[in-house]
Amino acid sequence: MPRFGRVLTAMVTPFTDSGDLDLIEAARLANWLVENGNDGLVIAGTTGESPTLTHDEQVALIESVVEAVDVPVVAGTGSNDTKAAIELTQRAEKVGAAGILSVTPYYNRPSQSGLISHFTRIAEATDLPVMLYDIPVRSGRKIETGTLLELARNVSNIVALKDAAGDPGETAVFLSEAPESFEVYSGDDSLNLALLAIGAVGVVGVATHWTGIEHQKLIEALLSGEIEQAQKINSSLQRSYAYESHLEAPNPIPTKVMMNLLGFKVGVGRPPMDVVPTWLEELAKNVVSHTEIGKSMQIS
Numbered sequence: 001m002p003r004f005g006r007v008l009t010a011m012v013t014p015f016t017d018s019g020d021l022d023l024i025e026a027a028r029l030a031n032w033l034v035e036n037g038n039d040g041l042v043i044a045g046t047t048g049e050s051p052t053l054t055h056d057e058q059v060a061l062i063e064s065v066v067e068a069v070d071v072p073v074v075a076g077t078g079s080n081d082t083k084a085a086i087e088l089t090q091r092a093e094k095v096g097a098a099g100i101l102s103v104t105p106y107y108n109r110p111s112q113s114g115l116i117s118h119f120t121r122i123a124e125a126t127d128l129p130v131m132l133y134d135i136p137v138r139s140g141r142k143i144e145t146g147t148l149l150e151l152a153r154n155v156s157n158i159v160a161l162k163d164a165a166g167d168p169g170e171t172a173v174f175l176s177e178a179p180e181s182f183e184v185y186s187g188d189d190s191l192n193l194a195l196l197a198i199g200a201v202g203v204v205g206v207a208t209h210w211t212g213i214e215h216q217k218l219i220e221a222l223l224s225g226e227i228e229q230a231q232k233i234n235s236s237l238q239r240s241y242a243y244e245s246h247l248e249a250p251n252p253i254p255t256k257v258m259m260n261l262l263g264f265k266v267g268v269g270r271p272p273m274d275v276v277p278t279w280l281e282e283l284a285k286n287v288v289s290h291t292e293i294g295k296s297m298q299i300s
Helices: 023-035 055-068 082-094 112-124 145-154 168-177 189-197 208-223 227-236 238-243 253-261 280-288 292-296
Strands: 007-010 040-043 073-076 099-103 130-134 158-163 183-186 202-205
Touching (some): 007 208, 023 040, 082 099, 099 112, 112 130, 130 145, 145 168, 168 183, 183 189, 189 202, 189 208, 208 253, 208 292
Parallel strands (some): 040 073, 073 099, 158 183
16 A cells, blocks of 8 residues: 555635635545545645645644544645745644645746755655645646656655646656655546556545545556456546536636535635636536446435
8 A cells, every 4th residue: 555545635625604714524524535435635735725725724724634534644735935835844744744745836936956955955844754746737847857856866755746747658757767665646637547557556636525436446456457447437537537627617616516515515715716607516416426426325
């Protein structure tokens, strides 16, 4: 079993109707996710609306989920400010996080040398294992393969990568040269099967909010050499992958609609992620009706 598990959900953050953090509902949702196929959770990542959370809110959220579940909780503590990322990382460690997720500094777009310095300083400030998060479509900067290799080889507690770079071929190159103990997780649901096939150990998903069971079966089929079964499961997940982000409803808006539909009071996103298309709930019903969760709850 990989250090953080095989199926992790980048969990949405529940808010009350007034927009305040709802820690009780966060704990309830976290437990439900664990009961429905998740080996671990990522808290206060982008899907968790970290850009609109204060550091105090992030720490309180992480602590609440750590206390609620008995699986690894990976804390999103990234920032485009190295000092701020270090401070938040150390606070997450104090409240019991099992690891941290550190995203590429966004908007200011540092050089590759700057990325090495940034991630190294964060890792050296904590005893926790560090998962890097490479998502150039949001950050504006790719962590190049050479940079990833230097960090994986030279910084002992940088041990994993959430790969949302959209290039499985380049990921295969990285894996061929990375330390054997280094673990790659798919961070792009639509490429889960492709990345798992070339050596990713698991997924950090969004659709896993409602398809954790299917993802466990997908990975088990691959590990057992049942390729056709894995392909069949992957085909069944395409509706969910297509649903989770639209130009008119980017992540996490669709996921919040889905979890509200499933009985969780997660509210809407904080502005500017609070504009919900009227057609989205009906689409959510159609999508989830084709999943094991939807069938068990008789959603149609």
